[in-house]
Amino acid sequence: MVFCIKIERRRYNEVIKSLKVHPDYAPFFDGDFAYIPLVDQAGEECNPPPRSKVKKLNQIVPGLRSYYIVGEIALITDQGDEKDYSQAASYILDVYKKVRSVYLRKKVTGPLRINQVRLIAGKDDPVTEYKENGLRFIVDVTKVYVNPTMANERIKVSENLKSNLVLDAFAGYGPFSLHLARKGIAVVAGDLNLDGLYMLKVNAELNKLRGWIDIVQYDASYLPFRDSSFETVIADNPTIVENFKKELCRVGKMVIFYTLSESEQEASRKIFKTSWVRVNDYAKNLYIFKGVVRCDNENS
Helix, strand or coil: CEEEEEEEHHHHHHHHCCCCECCCECCEEECCEEEEEECCCCCEEECCCEHHHCCCHHHHCCCCCCEEEECCEEEEECCCCCCCCHHHHHHHHHHCCCCCEEEEEEEEECCCCEEEEEEEEECCCCEEEEEECCEEEEEECCCCCCCHHHHHHHHHHHHHCCCCEEEECCCCCCHHHHHHHHCCCEEEEEECCHHHHHHHHHHHHHCCCHHHEEEEECCCCCCCCCCCCECEEEEECCCCHHHHHHHHHHHECEEEEEEEECCHHHHHHHCCCCCEEEEEEEECCEEEEEEEEEHHHHHC
């Protein structure tokens, strides 16, 4: 008999460090909750997967580093070396009973920030619903970029931000916008990707938050707002955000930038000199850094 402690999924990394995890069983996730098997009989009775049966994907495909589960879809990150991922896809379908489709996705390209995806196994249906921190999202993984590993960062920002009016400058299907709106913050959500904005509208209605969000399509090179219109701008477009930094700082008094860099020094060279914090891994020796910039200092 095995016992697990049940915690909110977003607290997993924080809590697991202080626990005596059972060596023979692996933690597992269900919706917004994580279940961690313990050595002692604390928590509730559970049925975690044995560690001996849970393989790492790089044991099946050498060099395969990461994959995401988004609702009923698994997304394997392409390593760019023409590997055969079919065995890994079959293994994911076998282990994760809720997954019905496995897609291979390449790097984000183009102004719409879309992954090129290819079905490897399962049903060819790229639309799914997934939950993040109690919010529900309907997404089409062929039309928007979905990164569930940023869930903790999104809730952290929404809980700590004191602004009354925020521009979510690269809103996509709305993960930042909905987290902010749920905290009672008025949001202008904009993007070039019209498909993403339609999903944002659907998701805002799904979560009963439509009244807190204004949706605008634009090219971020020419933002349709007056100078210093917003107390805060969220600039979550790590691959090319440096192309829009001057315009973002024109319309916002403060900008929270996310950028892909190898180091804090590189992030400062690409955006502005400020304190940068590594918030997520992206690829080997490449990370997502967050930096808060006071635009009055940059525009003076």
